[in-house]
Amino acid sequence: MEPAELLAAYEQMAVIRRTEKAAHDLFLQGLVKGTTHLAAGHEAIAVGASAALRPDDYVFATYRGHHHAMARGATPEECLAELMSRATGLCRAKGGSMHLTKASTGMLGSYAIVGAHLPMAAGAAWSARLRGTDQIAVAFFGDGATNIGAFHEALNLAAVWKLPVLFVCENNLYMEYTPIADVTAVARPAADRAPAYGIEGEVVDGNDVVAVQEAVARLAARARAGDGPALLEAQTYRHFGHSRADPATYRPAEEVERWLKHDPLDLARGRLVELGVPQETVTEADERATAVVQKAVEAAKAAPAADPDEALTDVWADGGAAWRT
Amino acid sequence: MADVISYREAVAEGIAREMRRDPSVVCLGEDIGEAGGVFKTTAGLFKEFGSERVWDTPISEQAIVGAAMGAAMTGMRPVAEIMFSDFLACCWDYLANEIPKVRYMTGGQVTVPLVVRTANGGGLGFGAQHSQATENWALTVPGLKIAAPATPADVIGMMAAAIRSDDPVVFFEHKGLLASKGAPPPPGHVVELGRAAVVREGADVTLVALASMVPVALKAAELLSGEGIEAEVVDLRCLVPLDVTTVLTSLGRTSRLVTVEENPYQGGWGATLVSVVADEGFALLDAPVRRVAGECVPLPFADALEERVIPTVEKVMATVRGLAAY
Numbered sequence: 263m264e265p266a267e268l269l270a271a272y273e274q275m276a277v278i279r280r281t282e283k284a285a286h287d288l289f290l291q292g293l294v295k296g297t298t299h300l301a302a303g304h305e306a307i308a309v310g311a312s313a314a315l316r317p318d319d320y321v322f323a324t325y326r327g328h329h330h331a332m333a334r335g336a337t338p339e340e341c342l343a344e345l346m347s348r349a350t351g352l353c354r355a356k357g358g359s360m361h362l363t364k365a366s367t368g369m370l371g372s373y374a375i376v377g378a379h380l381p382m383a384a385g386a387a388w389s390a391r392l393r394g395t396d397q398i399a400v401a402f403f404g405d406g407a408t409n410i411g412a413f414h415e416a417l418n419l420a421a422v423w424k425l426p427v428l429f430v431c432e433n434n435l436y437m438e439y440t441p442i443a444d445v446t447a448v449a450r451p452a453a454d455r456a457p458a459y460g461i462e463g464e465v466v467d468g469n470d471v472v473a474v475q476e477a478v479a480r481l482a483a484r485a486r487a488g489d490g491p492a493l494l495e496a497q498t499y500r501h502f503g504h505s506r507a508d509p510a511t512y513r514p515a516e517e518v519e520r521w522l523k524h525d526p527l528d529l530a531r532g533r534l535v536e537l538g539v540p541q542e543t544v545t546e547a548d549e550r551a552t553a554v555v556q557k558a559v560e561a562a563k564a565a566p567a568a569d570p571d572e573a574l575t576d577v578w579a580d581g582g583a584a585w586r587t
Numbered sequence: 588m589a590d591v592i593s594y595r596e597a598v599a600e601g602i603a604r605e606m607r608r609d610p611s612v613v614c615l616g617e618d619i620g621e622a623g624g625v626f627k628t629t630a631g632l633f634k635e636f637g638s639e640r641v642w643d644t645p646i647s648e649q650a651i652v653g654a655a656m657g658a659a660m661t662g663m664r665p666v667a668e669i670m671f672s673d674f675l676a677c678c679w680d681y682l683a684n685e686i687p688k689v690r691y692m693t694g695g696q697v698t699v700p701l702v703v704r705t706a707n708g709g710g711l712g713f714g715a716q717h718s719q720a721t722e723n724w725a726l727t728v729p730g731l732k733i734a735a736p737a738t739p740a741d742v743i744g745m746m747a748a749a750i751r752s753d754d755p756v757v758f759f760e761h762k763g764l765l766a767s768k769g770a771p772p773p774p775g776h777v778v779e780l781g782r783a784a785v786v787r788e789g790a791d792v793t794l795v796a797l798a799s800m801v802p803v804a805l806k807a808a809e810l811l812s813g814e815g816i817e818a819e820v821v822d823l824r825c826l827v828p829l830d831v832t833t834v835l836t837s838l839g840r841t842s843r844l845v846t847v848e849e850n851p852y853q854g855g856w857g858a859t860l861v862s863v864v865a866d867e868g869f870a871l872l873d874a875p876v877r878r879v880a881g882e883c884v885p886l887p888f889a890d891a892l893e894e895r896v897i898p899t900v901e902k903v904m905a906t907v908r909g910l911a912a913y
Contacts, residue, residue: 320661354694365696370660375684381653382660382685389658392613392639399657412680415650422645576695577687577730579753585729586829586863587781 263313263472265537269547271313271471272530275305276551278329279527281338282502284559285328285345285359289506293563294345298359301329302501303469306526307432308333310474311400314482320368320386320399322379325360326432326500327372330402334369336362338558348565355568356576377407380416380429387420387427387491398426398485400478406437408451417459420491428481429456429493432468438504439512453495461493468496469526472533499524592771594764597739598628598704600771601746602666606636609664612750615642615651616668616704625670626706626765648677652703656686659701664750672707672721672759679724686755687730700753702746707735708799708849709897710763715885718762718893720849722797723856725757726826732780733826735759737801739769741824744778752780761798781828785837789817792843792907795834795860797823800847800898807847807903816911826856834860835868842873843910847898852880874913877906 263271282302288294301308308329315321323330328341336352344351345359352362360374370386373379383401390397407413408431420427431452435442448454453463466477474496481492499521503510510518534544577583592600606612614632616624620643623630633641644651648669655665669675675682686699709718725733732754736742742760749756786801787808796804801822808818819837823830838844844864846857857878864876882896 320657322657352694353692353696356694357692361692363693363696365693370657370697371689371693373685375680378649378653378680378685381650381681382657384650385654385657385659385665386661387657388654389661389663392658393662412649412653415645415647416653418645419647419650419654423642576691579690579698579700581695583729585827587832 263475265534265539267313268472268530268534268537269539269543271309272527272534272544273547273551274309274333275471275527275530276548277338277554278305278308278332280551280555281332281341281558282328284342284555286502288342288346288559295347296358297506298345299326299505300500300502301326303499303526304432304434305329306471306474306530307402307430307468307496307498310471311430311478313475314479315400316397318368318397320370320383320397322370322383322399322401323372324379324403325372325374326404327362328359331362331364331369331372334364335367336364336369338555339561342558342562343565346562347568348562349568350565351568354572356572377403377410377412379403380407380412381419384416384420384425384427387425388423390426396486398428398482400428400430402430402432404437405431405433405435405442405451408455409446417456417461417493421459421461424488424490426485427491428478428485429491430478431493431495432498433495434498434500436504436513439508450495452493456493461491463493463495465495465497468498469524469529471526471530589771591768592739594739594742594767595626595628597742598746598760599630599632601743602629603632603635604743605747605750606632606640611662612664612666613640613642613658614666614668615644615655617644617646617670619643619668624668626762628760628765629668648674649681652678652681655701655703656681656699659699660697664700666702666704666750669703669705671717672705673716673719675705675721675724682725682731682757683728687728691730698753699755702749702756702758704758704760706762707759708761708763709886709893710799712888712890712893714888718886720881722759722826723850723854726856726859731827732756733759734780734824735761735798735826736824737764737798737822739767740772740776741778743772744776745780745824747777748780756780759798763799778824781825781830783824783830783833784822785819785833786822787818787820789819789841791817791841791911792845793819793821793834793837793841794845794847794903794907795821795823796847797826797856798849800849803898803900804847804903806900807907810900811904811907816907818907829860831863834864835871838864838868838871842871844872844876845903845906845910846878846880847903848878848880849897850881851883852878853883855880874910877910879903879906
């Protein structure tokens with residue numbers, strides 16, 4: 263990454279980090295209901311991958327997907343408004359935290375049934391091939407998804423049909439509350455499974471935005487050229503618990519400390535300094551990120567609540583919900 | 588075109604007509620390519636359209652329906668085959684949680700124009716895991732359209748409507764009807780989803796049936812006519828949209844309602860229909876409503892046992908006689 267690109271990536275990660283913190287705070291204030299699965303700590307995977315993709319590529323994410331929506335162009339305001347049940351929410355308050363979607367920029371959804379979107383991404387890649395484009399599709403998923411059937415069915419189909427799809431595992435070491443190593447027969451839950459489907463499984467430091475960008479760019483180029491699917495296991499760590507209800511006390515303090523020292527924003531900041539970017543430039547980026555998110559919080563708070571009648575729209579393509587004559 | 592076409596041939600013909608007019612229509616499923624499908628309902632498609640339009644898949648129901656969904660969201664009109672409707676359970680997540688909800692939960696950002704075709708129903712002795720009538724499963728989930736044609740002409744006309752629909756459609760092809768024959772419909776034949784058909788007129792009782800229960804109801808009506816009871820038979824054709832209007836209009840003439848359902852009484856589609864009739868058509872009724880439906884047991888293997896479970900002409904006649912005497 264050139265310094266300007268890395269600075270932009272850093273600023274985007276800073277925006278995501280602050281948005282996740284805002285979501286957490288708004289929940290504590292009673293302004294966000296239901297639950298959240300915050301992606302603080304995972305920012306470099308979304309931002310690094312997004313930097314390597316084309317605007318017309320497709321992205322499918324999980325219920326921990328705020329970072330992917332924002333990396334693909336959703337604004338913090340749209341995302342927070344959705345979490346706060348506002349009419350201006352990204353999904354018009356019908357999706358919530360777990361289903362952030364920005365279809366207009368190819369971010370085709372956040373799915374809350376573990377692994378379900380991997381076959382969808384394969385299907386979007388199949389569609390690109392059938393339509394004769396060189397778009398690719400990317401499915402981001404957690405380590406826990408590697409033990410569900412849809413993961414295996416999707417990898418096999420993608421390999422057999424040689425589809426332009428990337429499977430990117432965000433391995434944060436825990437499937438919800440349980441260490442992934444305790445419930446998985448191999449050491450690298452995603453990468454070690456890939457060879458069974460004739461796919462090379464790669465591992466990358468998921469907290470290093472440059473490493474992620476480089477790996478995804480390389481694998482995307484292969485897929486675009488017709489060389490078939492690839493799998494990337496990005497190792498990372500979440501700063502919050504699995505969901506709103508989880509304080510994550512099951513994680514050893516030493517492990518938490520070690521990973522917090524390996525923070526994606528700190529790493530990017532270090533790289534920027536190495537590249538000779540002045541400290542004040544980085545500080546300005548931080549200040550812009552803070553201002554953007556503060557403004558987003560205020561705007562989302564001020565936005566009108568969703569109209570209850572919105573509930574009876576958008577079941578069908580005609581916009582309605584009629585199931586009978 | 589031949590004077591008659593079988594229901595089985597009508598499935599392939601219905602798909603072929605749409606594939607000819609729209610290059611975005613593609614098929615995927617197990618054994619559907621050169622093999623033509625285990626029920627031969629895709630015979631000839633691979634030869635006419637080739638391997639880029641007709642795709643054989645592994646035995647991976649989640650991948651089949653999940654990939655169809657991803658393709659539908661990105662500009663294609665996939666027609667996915669799930670070999671037996673019992674196997675819908677293997678990809679139920681997609682039918683219950685993904686396909687019917689993605690448009691809604693994204694605030695209308697995406698559409699999912701796909702068809703999931705599946706061979707449904709009993710009568711062929713395939714036992715408990717290959718014989719179920721599962722149309723009521725789909726009815727439990729808002730967001731799916733449900734088609735279940737009874738005649739070759741309707742197979743073609745409803746297939747056209749299903750494939751052209753911008754909404755997801757589960758298309759139940761009845762195994763017991765595959766060999767039945769009828770007149771082939773003219774080119775361009777489209778049967779709008781959600782339109783029931785009055786297939787026999789009568790003044791004494793309305794029989795509402797679906798798929799293979801339509802010929803059962805018609806046969807019962809014919810025999811009852813000899814006893815002086817004239818039954819009107821409504822082929823519902825779709826469960827969603829549910830054509831309540833046609834049913835209520837018929838009840839305005841007959842005042843008596845019997846549903847004829849292959850799915851189990853427990854949770855069967857007739858319960859939904861009857862609840863609407865009780866709510867909106869109570870004043871039309873002169874007698875209690877009766878449901879002739881599958882017994883609430885798994886489908887057994889032996890013919891005699893299977894007949895004991897699935898509605899038959901005799902069971903329908905006995906029920907109608909009791910109602911006519913009410």
